Amino acid sequence: MQIGQAAAASGVSAKMIRHYEAIGLVAPAERSQANYRAYGASDVQRLAFVRRARALGFSIPQIRELLRLWSDHHRSSAEVKRITLAHVAELDRRIADLRAMADTLHELADACCGDKRADCPIITSLEGPALTPTRRNRRGLESRVVAVNARPLV
Amino acid sequence: MQIGQAAAASGVSAKMIRHYEAIGLVAPAERSQANYRAYGASDVQRLAFVRRARALGFSIPQIRELLRLWSDHHRSSAEVKRITLAHVAELDRRIADLRAMADTLHELADACCGDKRADCPIITSLEGPALTPTRRNRRGLESRVVAVNARPLV
DNA sequence: CTGCACCTTCCCATCATAGGAAGGTCAAGG
């Protein structure tokens, strides 16, 4: 099987298959007489494993570990679980960060009339920390202050 | 004010201030006799604006627009709101993607006993689409299938 | 023999940010 077919079969682009080989995530493929990479069913399976792990947001170093554990029949599921939970914790952190941004922006957008006038609480909020509390939502204001003065998160 | 002080005052690193100047996000700073960049209060304010916008996840092109609108006294708040809502929609999309991953992983981790045995539903799920439904949660299974076979999202 | 589809390697770009090297400037203190 050439790389194009392996790509179609595994769902990983040919470009990425070569990349994974280059960084040592998968072993170098066999080569045909014409120096074309040749793949078998188990290679495709491995690539599909990587694709699924990527789809779940695992990083390459994590996938490296998962692949090692996959082929290790003496593995402990505890180790797999540890990697997974660490990754979930990271996802939860990122979600919380994005959620905080989105909430702040939702709030500012709600307060912005969005017509032809120049007056805009969104701009005002970016202008400086001199935020005018909306009666509507005091708790929201505090989260806004935190978010707006925080370091970039993404 | 030299770049170091402007950095401290605005919360934007000196490195990033130079970068923002290089990409034309802020105007080139005045130079001292020694070719040092010199900043005033309004420059610092502009940089702080950028920092706050970054903290809210706006991209550089979006911030470019926001800066333009900020200095445009004939702006319409509608345009600011439009940019903001577009950004919020993007954030919501990313949150949903991460949420789906995290949910799937939470579920798999819950099903993994995490002891010394090799048997592990997390690995099994990455191995292939032959997923064994858990009685515990059928809806969760479907979302798992979708997530695991989806293209990488992050 | 000529297309055409595929493969190869190599370089570049993304996006925001950081690290570091090599060298210039300036003020304080011996």
Add this chain to the structure above:
DNA sequence: CCTTGACCTTCCTATGATGGGAAGGTGCAG
């Protein structure tokens, strides 16, 4: 006067995962 140290300058490199594209080789069908 000279050194030291804290600044500053520009330029190069890296991140992480992915895609785009160029230049050229391979192989099969018409």
